[in-house]
Amino acid sequence: MTRNLSPLFEPSGVVVAGVSSHPGKFGFVVLHNLLSCGYQGQIFALGRSSGTLLDQPVIASLDEVPQDAAELLVVCTPPDANEELLRAAAARGIKAVFMVTGGYSEAGPEGAKAEARIVALANDLGLVLAGPNGQGLVSPPVGLCAQIVAPYPPRGRIGVASQSGNFVSAFENYATQTGIGISRAVSAGNAAATSLADYLEWFADDPETDVALCYIEGLKDGRAFAERVRQITPHLPVVVVKGGATSGGQKAAASHTGSLATNDRVFDGVARQAGLVRAATIESAFEAAATLATQPLPSGGQTLVLTTAGGWGVITADAITRHRRLNLAPLPKDLQASIDQLLPPRWSRNNPVDFAGGETRDTIPEILNLAAAHPDIDAIVQLGLGIQGNTAALTRLGPFYPDHGLERIVDFHERQERRYAEAAAEASSKHHTPVLVASEIAATDPRNPMVQAVKDSGRLCYASADRAVEALGHLVSYAQWRNARR
Amino acid sequence: MAHVEPNRSGLLEKLFVPTLSEAHSRTLVADAGVLVSSWASAETAQQAAQAAQTLGFPVAVKLCGDAIAHKTERGLVRLKLTDAASVEAAAAELLAAALPEDGPVNLLISPMVTGNRELIAGLVRDDQFGACVMVGVGGVLAEAIGDVAFRLAPLSPLDAQELIDDLASQTLLGAFRGEPAVDRSTLVSILCALSTLAQDPNIVSVDLNPLIVTDGQPVAVDALVEVAEAQS
Known part of the structure; x- marks a missing residue:
């Protein structure tokens, strides 16, 4: 049964308990962030005494909150105050609690007892309890930023649930950098009452979320998690990074099978069986999620490389060939014949399709469209874009600009770059074929017009061909898992 | 179905994770549908030689018991025996290699399966x-x-x-x-x-x-x- 987490992510109003006038305290930071990011619901600041903070009245008692005016309570008060607080909050119509407060089970046996009491109390009161010891949550569709970390990410389609608050922040950093935004993000903290699986199940039904991104460190019941998550993955792709996966190495066991059953291998099998997309690093996990959120699902792994840069084409073909889920597609004869009509004969006439400098102003969009439409091509990696934009940047900053006809050529280069990026997104959307644009310029000069235009198209410009291939591998792997179970 | 009778040495460990003999293990997995190589059990070296003749050479002969988990590591496996005399000799050596803590043991004879x-x-x-x-x-x-x-x-x-x-x-x-x-x-x-x-x-x-x-x-x-x- 999916738990209703709407009061957590789309509350009608929010109470912050434990606000402080000290700008370094969690209570201040949460209130500041809530007031700063565009949340439209009512915000109540609950402190020890009445007054004003950040131009907001501070109330000293929950009695001052009108009945049912707020659904979410964000708790920054110490553990000994919180049981009474929860009772009073439930009485005012609060439905969900995010507990930032630490000092619970992570702090030792006494804290664990206090945590058990607060969980039991929340259950009795019918409250959704997130945390404790969590860094907060964001919900950009409603402008909600109730977290003690930064940044507040752009709105998008990725739902984040993490057992590390710092990784929530890391994913938000990548979202801010790339523009591939976040629907909801929550730091599960000690996950005392609301677990990763609870968040994932709610994400699966959430119209704002197309892909889940998850950092897992420890599971109380691995089998139950696996069984719940495999109900989710047919509808919602779930990307995971597992911390501590290598902690159990080969063990002494009576059987060979037992000694081979390391934590890492078993989790890998669980992930493959449940359709989880398992990434090895935080960066790779974000890029896998961003890919799943922005590219169509391919029907297979037959991949075509389009390039205006020969070396990148060769390296990328190698990476595709090495990848177990991807194949370097044989160049279809009819596609070759069509490209023959568009390029001078020195082009590669093979996959990678290397234009060898033979392209004119319309060639790249035309070939992209033909390749994306071809039934034997499942996915495309597009390389070598951004070069004209690079040239334009050097020219624009040089001493001769804008004279000598340079303004016109710079404009042309920059316009072309935008066209290429837009053509990639258009061909991809039109023909339901993933087109991944990769260039190191995404990292080295994010202002490049090609990089900007890819971002504007709502897609990720991969910072290297290898990273595009890795992300595509995850996309194909998930698609194959799902297709096999149709 | 298995008779687990740990002996004095290593008694506690064996009690907690007893293993079935190869013969018992084979029966169990074969019943579940796993293809196992043909085999026979024998109590004596002479019986082993007879069984080998029935099964066909070359054969492997192993010393088996519920308390013996890793035969290869203990040198309790003889492979590629091509006639009755060598089976009988190998079987006698294996029976003599049994340790008191192995408990009841017997011999398992199985034709060599070839494959790379x-x-x-x-x-x-x-x-x-x-x-x-x-x-x-x-x-x-x-x-x-x-x-x-x-x-x-x-x-x-x-x-x-x-x-x-x-x-x-x-x-x-x-x-x-x-x-x-x-x-x-x-x-x-x-x-x-x-x-x-x-x-x-x-x-x-x-x-x-x-x-x-x-x-x-x-x-x-x-x-x-x-x-x-x-x-x-």
């Missing part, structure tokens, strides 16, 4: 995830190579196929050195049989190592079942 490829399959109960089925590259180098993959039991035939696909050594599963490709459907049925065995809570683990691929068919030439407690 050895796989491993098994069942294990993981602390976090419970019963898991494994397949991989087998033989004495299984742990060193570590090309194995797991799935949770129960597993569907599709899960089993994907499990096999997870192995890095895919070339080993195709046509290899004049031998046909491994029959994946047989391998799938072995993995599904292990998944079925997982339903018995008394079975702690199962090792099928090696499964020798002969004419494309993976055949278990050894089996080790670990049980939670003495069964009657």
Whole structure:
């Protein structure tokens, strides 16, 4: 049964308990962030005494909150105050609690007892309890930023649930950098009452979320998690990074099978069986999620490389060939014949399709469209874009600009770059074929017009061909898992 | 079905994780649907020689007992014996090599299965995830190579196929050195049989190592079942 987490992510109003006038305290930071990011619901600041903070009245008692005016309570008060607080909050119509407060089970046996009491109390009161010891949550569709970390990410389609608050922040950093935004993000903290699986199940039904991104460190019941998550993955792709996966190495066991059953291998099998997309690093996990959120699902792994840069084409073909889920597609004869009509004969006439400098102003969009439409091509990696934009940047900053006809050529280069990026997104959307644009310029000069235009198209410009291939591998792997179970 | 009677030495350890003899293990996995090489049991060296003649040479002779988990490591396996005299001699040596803590022992005689490829399959109960089925590259180098993959039991035939696909050594599963490709459907049925065995809570683990691929068919030439407690 999916738990209703709407009061957590789309509350009608929010109470912050434990606000402080000290700008370094969690209570201040949460209130500041809530007031700063565009949340439209009512915000109540609950402190020890009445007054004003950040131009907001501070109330000293929950009695001052009108009945049912707020659904979410964000708790920054110490553990000994919180049981009474929860009772009073439930009485005012609060439905969900995010507990930032630490000092619970992570702090030792006494804290664990206090945590058990607060969980039991929340259950009795019918409250959704997130945390404790969590860094907060964001919900950009409603402008909600109730977290003690930064940044507040752009709105998008990725739902984040993490057992590390710092990784929530890391994913938000990548979202801010790339523009591939976040629907909801929550730091599960000690996950005392609301677990990763609870968040994932709610994400699966959430119209704002197309892909889940998850950092897992420890599971109380691995089998139950696996069984719940495999109900989710047919509808919602779930990307995971597992911390501590290598902690159990080969063990002494009576059987060979037992000694081979390391934590890492078993989790890998669980992930493959449940359709989880398992990434090895935080960066790779974000890029896998961003890919799943922005590219169509391919029907297979037959991949075509389009390039205006020969070396990148060769390296990328190698990476595709090495990848177990991807194949370097044989160049279809009819596609070759069509490209023959568009390029001078020195082009590669093979996959990678290397234009060898033979392209004119319309060639790249035309070939992209033909390749994306071809039934034997499942996915495309597009390389070598951004070069004209690079040239334009050097020219624009040089001493001769804008004279000598340079303004016109710079404009042309920059316009072309935008066209290429837009053509990639258009061909991809039109023909339901993933087109991944990769260039190191995404990292080295994010202002490049090609990089900007890819971002504007709502897609990720991969910072290297290898990273595009890795992300595509995850996309194909998930698609194959799902297709096999149709 | 197994008679577990640990002896004095190593008594506690054996009580907690008793293993079934190879003969008992073979019977159990064969009943579940795993293809095992033909075999016979014998109490004496003479009986072993007779059994070998019935089964056909060359044969392997092993010393078996519920308390003997790892025969190879203890030198209790004799391979490629080609006539009755060598079987009788080997069997006599093996019986003499039994230690008091081995408890009741007997001999297992099985025809040599020929094939260049050895796989491993098994069942294990993981602390976090419970019963898991494994397949991989087998033989004495299984742990060193570590090309194995797991799935949770129960597993569907599709899960089993994907499990096999997870192995890095895919070339080993195709046509290899004049031998046909491994029959994946047989391998799938072995993995599904292990998944079925997982339903018995008394079975702690199962090792099928090696499964020798002969004419494309993976055949278990050894089996080790670990049980939670003495069964009657």
